[in-house]
Amino acid sequence: MKSSEGARREAGEPSPPETPPGPTTTPRGGDEALFVTCPSCRGPSYRKDVERRLLVCGTCGHHFRLTVEERLRITVDRGTWQETWPGLVGGDPLHWTEAPDGPAYPERVAAARAQTGHREAVVTGTAEIESVPVALGVMDFHFMGGTMGTAVGEKLARLVDLARETRRPLVVFTASGGARMQEGTLSLVQMAKVVAALVRLREACVPYVCVLTDPTTGGVCASLAMRGDVQVAEPGALIGFAGPRVIEQTIQQTLPPGFQRAETLLLQGMVDMVVHRGDLRTSLGRLLRALSKAPDAAR
Amino acid sequence: MPRSYLDFEEPLRELDRRRDAAAIAGDEMQVEALDREIASVARAISAGLGAWQRIALARHPDRPTAIEAFRVLCTDFVELRGDRCFGDDPAVVAGLARRNGRPLAVVGHQRGRDPGDRVRRNFGMARPEGFRKARRVFDLAGRMGLPILTLVDTQGAWPGTESEERGIAESISGCLAALAGAPVPVVAALLGEGGSGGALAFAVADRLLALENGCLSVITPEGCASILDRKRTPEGVARAAESLRMGASDLLRLGVVDVVVPEPEGGAHRDPDAAVQALGREIDRAFADLSEISPAALRSLRDERLRRLGRSELAVLVEPEQVC
Ligand SMILES: [Zn+2]
Numbered sequence: 001m002k003s004s005e006g007a008r009r010e011a012g013e014p015s016p017p018e019t020p021p022g023p024t025t026t027p028r029g030g031d032e033a034l035f036v037t038c039p040s041c042r043g044p045s046y047r048k049d050v051e052r053r054l055l056v057c058g059t060c061g062h063h064f065r066l067t068v069e070e071r072l073r074i075t076v077d078r079g080t081w082q083e084t085w086p087g088l089v090g091g092d093p094l095h096w097t098e099a100p101d102g103p104a105y106p107e108r109v110a111a112a113r114a115q116t117g118h119r120e121a122v123v124t125g126t127a128e129i130e131s132v133p134v135a136l137g138v139m140d141f142h143f144m145g146g147t148m149g150t151a152v153g154e155k156l157a158r159l160v161d162l163a164r165e166t167r168r169p170l171v172v173f174t175a176s177g178g179a180r181m182q183e184g185t186l187s188l189v190q191m192a193k194v195v196a197a198l199v200r201l202r203e204a205c206v207p208y209v210c211v212l213t214d215p216t217t218g219g220v221c222a223s224l225a226m227r228g229d230v231q232v233a234e235p236g237a238l239i240g241f242a243g244p245r246v247i248e249q250t251i252q253q254t255l256p257p258g259f260q261r262a263e264t265l266l267l268q269g270m271v272d273m274v275v276h277r278g279d280l281r282t283s284l285g286r287l288l289r290a291l292s293k294a295p296d297a298a299r
Numbered sequence: 300m301p302r303s304y305l306d307f308e309e310p311l312r313e314l315d316r317r318r319d320a321a322a323i324a325g326d327e328m329q330v331e332a333l334d335r336e337i338a339s340v341a342r343a344i345s346a347g348l349g350a351w352q353r354i355a356l357a358r359h360p361d362r363p364t365a366i367e368a369f370r371v372l373c374t375d376f377v378e379l380r381g382d383r384c385f386g387d388d389p390a391v392v393a394g395l396a397r398r399n400g401r402p403l404a405v406v407g408h409q410r411g412r413d414p415g416d417r418v419r420r421n422f423g424m425a426r427p428e429g430f431r432k433a434r435r436v437f438d439l440a441g442r443m444g445l446p447i448l449t450l451v452d453t454q455g456a457w458p459g460t461e462s463e464e465r466g467i468a469e470s471i472s473g474c475l476a477a478l479a480g481a482p483v484p485v486v487a488a489l490l491g492e493g494g495s496g497g498a499l500a501f502a503v504a505d506r507l508l509a510l511e512n513g514c515l516s517v518i519t520p521e522g523c524a525s526i527l528d529r530k531r532t533p534e535g536v537a538r539a540a541e542s543l544r545m546g547a548s549d550l551l552r553l554g555v556v557d558v559v560v561p562e563p564e565g566g567a568h569r570d571p572d573a574a575v576q577a578l579g580r581e582i583d584r585a586f587a588d589l590s591e592i593s594p595a596a597l598r599s600l601r602d603e604r605l606r607r608l609g610r611s612e613l614a615v616l617v618e619p620e621q622v623c
Contacts, residue, residue: 150609242458
């Protein structure tokens, strides 16, 4: 797989600057669909209206899951995004197949690449948010459930190092079902690898703002997603370690409404704030300016 | 306590019974003959085991637990309890002890021994309090310059509502951070099963050892099988166990584990003290290797060890990929 795609072994130089992210090409409800259906209130809306509202349902306020492009477009200052390590990919250490006749892991990855246009489930780079330079990571739930394998772990660890070396605040948008099963124990240990880098970042007194988006669960939740100096969550985001289905099987009961949702975690003290997507950029700017002792925003 | 036998161990039951009877009767010749036969039958059983059966051995009710291992490995054990926030979790055992006369901090998952103890300890499936107690002891050890020894033996963190409500994810990430940043030697051993994040919480180390039937996996074979096939058949679970390559020898090959410690014939539960003492010799070797290294260098080496894991799998695609 690697050789046919013109891969070469591990070099990992940052890529040249890329053009700023273009408009969304989200496949939700079909690429050309005029309408989208809200997964929360089931209401139909004009796609254009929903996009104007930053992918938030006008009826119930449900925050749609974003593609990386959509997230960057609504978060970073125009023209400041520079992606790092876009070509970094992992292998197939376990020679994984889903079932005796099921698809092989490399085929799953190839399908995710075709669907998202990205090589892996996290995109990393540098950018400015309200004029504050940051090291930025955006996890992509549309890429194999945002799961963390060796390449995702490596890109995140390098991003943390980049933040420390350049003293840019680290901002990570998490969206993940956890560690990537198909790379086995090597995926599990990525949790430790990224957290080890975060320990160094903390010791260097470089701030880390984690933005938890829907969903952030499993090994990603139990590692980088809970180590932020400031924990921000999007409304309604599912945040937790065990999946709701697993918990229901364990306790043999249906879970109460709001369980593992951002608003509940706020009450339980696990996040600092739940911020509507429309206010997120402003809130991040305010936080980042305070944490990096930058002057207040020009009025 | 009477021994327990897994289905594939059944051939040993009658031999064990006859051997015990001979021992009571004082028939030493017969005991020796039966010991030889038992060893040969146990060896034959071990040789034919699949991944799923090895995991069954890692979960064997007679397998040594962390407390029993600490009793064999250490003297002067003092248990430390409580997380100073909410409670004390009996699924985690932590404390101070001495090994070869030198003080160290010890932490492990505790599955429990008899049925009542197992329930009380929630079968070693820790809640946030357990991880926060561990973290407290890791931090204490770091401040006091005490080496850390951990034993991993859990199917995973407890997936209940109370775990989520009290921040199980944060508590696990806190252990990862504490061990990654500990300015003292850390040696961890896979004593039994290592299931997912709750196991990794104690497995960030300078050296990761594993008993022969120990394991560490991203998900339990049962969990993996239910994701791949909602019906979760026994065959599916066995297949998942194979696919996950989670056994000690696979982990050695992947570079996750540094040393695999052979178990007595038939598995650690057939002679727990011998199994733990063999592990103890490797623990001593690991600590000896680490004893002369400065705290800063220890941490660099530990970070580098983590960075190495999976590195050979990484590649950089240079040609732009065709996107449909
Ligand atoms: Zn809606």
